[in-house]
Structures are given as C-alpha cells and as structure tokens.
Amino acid sequence: MALVYIEQVEDMDVEEMQKTHENEIKILNAIDNLAISYDRGEATLEELEAKIEEYVKHVHEHFANEERLMQEYNFPSYDMHKTAHDMFLEELNMALKNWKNYKKVSKITDFIRRAPEWIVLHVNTVDYPTANYLAKKMKGL
Ligand SMILES: [Fe+2]
Ligand SMILES: [Fe+2]
Secondary structure, eight states, rough: SSSSGGGSOOOOOHHHHHHHHHHHHHHHHHHHHHHHHHHSSSHHHHHHHHHHHHHHHHHHHHHHHHHHHHHHTTTHHHHHHHHHHHHHHHHHHHHHHHHHTTOOOOOHHHHHHHHHHHHHHHIIIHHHHHHHHHHHHHOOO
C-alpha cells in the first residue's frame, strides 16, 4: 500500500504543475518505503537521508515554480497561495531542525508521512483553481 495515490489529487490544467505533483507523490511514497526498509535493516540511513534531501529540494522548487507562474500571469490570490506555501515550509523547517537537533530521522519521516494530508487538500482546494486561472491566461483568454 502506498502512502498517497495520484488519484487522490485533482488533475491540473497546467501540465508542469501536474508533473510536479506526480513526482512529489512518487518521492513521498519512496520515503515511506525506505523508512520501512530502514526500520527492518534493509536500507541504509544514507539512502533514506538522500531521498529526504531530494524531497526538500523538490518541495522548494514546486512552490517556487507555482509562485513564478502566478506572478507572471498576475494571479489575484497570489498572497493567499504564497502564504499557504510559506506556512508549510515553516513546519517542514521545524521538522528538519528537530531531526538535526535530536539526530533522529523519525522526526522528519513522521512529518513527511503526515504531509500527504496537507498536500492533497492544498492541491485540490488551492492549486486546482490556480491552475484553472493560469491555463486560461496561458491560452490568452
Ligand atoms: Fe502544487
Ligand atoms: Fe500550491
């Protein structure tokens, strides 16, 4: 069983946003699987940590790209959408700090395992209408 399925999130009208969401879901599931393997002694800490670093980089790029598109096409609810991203990043940074301070990888894997709840809600209620607006603007409508 995967942590999160692509079917749980709405299809985006903007292809690059859709691809980003698909990739993020893949990384989240990979971390969940690696964390299980790590607990069983079947994966190394280095493998798990590398995937976590990949996730952190991906989230930053994901949000930055949406923010760039919103600014490019003058999305009216930019501030609301950007604030939602910033609040998530703050929580992510807190979990990363706890991971480093306590030297316990579960501090970050526990956070990442709860992340799908936020992501699914964000994609379906915030990204979806944003992509709808952007797609129209991109077509010159
Ligand atoms: Fe998104
Ligand atoms: Fe977003």
